[in-house]
Amino acid sequence: MSHYLKYADSLEVTQMDEDAVSHQIAESMARVGHAVFSRHCHATRNAHARSHGILKGELAIEGLLPAHLAQGLFSKPGRYPVVIRLSSSPGEIGPDSQPAARGFAIKILGVAGNKVLPDDSGHTQDFLLVNSPSIAFGDVRSYQRMQDFLERVEHDPDGMAGAAAKLKRSPDPKLETMLAEVLRANSNHILGETFYSMAAVRFGEYVAKISAAPASDEVRALTGAPVDTRHRPSAFRDIVVDFFRQYGAVYSLRAQLCTDLARMPIENAAVVWDESVSAHQIIARITIPRQEAYSPARQAYGDEVLSFNPWHAIEAHRPLGSIMRIRRKVYEQSSRYRHAVNGEPRREPEDISELPD
Numbered sequence: 001m002s003h004y005l006k007y008a009d010s011l012e013v014t015q016m017d018e019d020a021v022s023h024q025i026a027e028s029m030a031r032v033g034h035a036v037f038s039r040h041c042h043a044t045r046n047a048h049a050r051s052h053g054i055l056k057g058e059l060a061i062e063g064l065l066p067a068h069l070a071q072g073l074f075s076k077p078g079r080y081p082v083v084i085r086l087s088s089s090p091g092e093i094g095p096d097s098q099p100a101a102r103g104f105a106i107k108i109l110g111v112a113g114n115k116v117l118p119d120d121s122g123h124t125q126d127f128l129l130v131n132s133p134s135i136a137f138g139d140v141r142s143y144q145r146m147q148d149f150l151e152r153v154e155h156d157p158d159g160m161a162g163a164a165a166k167l168k169r170s171p172d173p174k175l176e177t178m179l180a181e182v183l184r185a186n187s188n189h190i191l192g193e194t195f196y197s198m199a200a201v202r203f204g205e206y207v208a209k210i211s212a213a214p215a216s217d218e219v220r221a222l223t224g225a226p227v228d229t230r231h232r233p234s235a236f237r238d239i240v241v242d243f244f245r246q247y248g249a250v251y252s253l254r255a256q257l258c259t260d261l262a263r264m265p266i267e268n269a270a271v272v273w274d275e276s277v278s279a280h281q282i283i284a285r286i287t288i289p290r291q292e293a294y295s296p297a298r299q300a301y302g303d304e305v306l307s308f309n310p311w312h313a314i315e316a317h318r319p320l321g322s323i324m325r326i327r328r329k330v331y332e333q334s335s336r337y338r339h340a341v342n343g344e345p346r347r348e349p350e351d352i353s354e355l356p357d
């Protein structure tokens with residue numbers, strides 16, 4: 001067990017100019033968010049605007065885990081209600097044929113423990129996961145290049161195609177590599193994907209990346225199954241709704257513990273932590289029963305009322321590293337703005353009965 005890196009506050013190292021760069025990213029995201037609002041007269045999330053299903057389930061820690069995994073929320077057996085929002089990454093709702101990363105945001109209810117944010121009175125722990133083990137722009141400086149590009153797309157009369165053509169005239173190889181990675185996103189069945197936190201969190205006495213992998217036969221059978229999105233703008237919503245009318249699903253929640261800061265950096269989330277050095281170890285099981293996954297009331301609640309945020313966390317699962325620190329600012333900003341202009345309450349659920357059927 002001694003080979004797992006021990007958590008210490010000193011593991012995080014603020015980058016040069018990080019505050020100034022973070023401020024510029026937040027300002028740019030706000031400008032793009034306002035532009036999206038003025039096009040639709042309705043504000044959406046600055047990222048992952050389109051949802052594909054809002055699910056009710058249960059997270060179970062079924063027995064006492066080995067000491068290195070019995071950390072934080074997972075330190076003793078327990079059962080917690082969860083809400084999961086499935087999504088695609090763009091900050092504006094478009095057709096499912098757009099290349100995009102898929103999101104699997106988990107909100108665990110009824111969690112005790114000191115919260116990271118001083119003004120967070122909720123009893124929730126969120127884990128936000130995406131179907132890739134790393135994020136191409138893994139620190140604030142890299143992210144700024146991507147955000148600058150997204151803002152250029154916003155102002156280019158030819159949108160993404162125009163901004164990409166201009167990029168060819170004044171090449172930025174690093175940005176092109178990052179964009180190519182984003183555009184390579186698959187169009188496979190969302191329920192068969194494995195989802196990752198990409199960046200690290202504190203894991204009690206240790207440091208980990210969190211992931212969720214399909215565990216029951218019906219979702220495992222969907223891994224790698226392509227979805228035809230060409231003539232169906234809401235193809236992912238349709239397949240999620242159809243699936244949960246027939247079956248339930250089980251996912252394994254896993255922790256990959258950091259063993260070595262040089263090979264498993266915290267400050268650069270673009271680096272995939274090598275599974276052969278540290279395996280993804282199961283810490284809990286998420287069971288999602290058959291249900292109506294996207295009724296109008298549920299969709300409105302999931303999209304308009306709820307906010308998923310990696311900083312909705314207990315101290316034992318504090319988000320770590322540069323890309324997590326910028327998220328502290330922008331999730332709050334995005335959520336505050338969209339709730340205010342849409343006239344929606346901003347409230348953490350205290351009980352699962354608040355999620356409409």
Ligand code: HEM
Nearest residue numbers: 045046047048085103104105128197198199307308334335
């Ligand atoms: C470690 C990498 C990241 C992961 C795994 C991740 C994942 C997600 C997911 C799954 C959602 C949807 C949450 C929901 O369903 O409500 C989301 C939303 C969002 N993400 Fe990220 N994200 C990451 C990095 C970033 C970065 C670097 C930024 C910006 C600097 C960002 C900005 C946002 C914003 C603004 C929202 C919407 C917040 C709201 O209005 O409630 N994310 N993210």
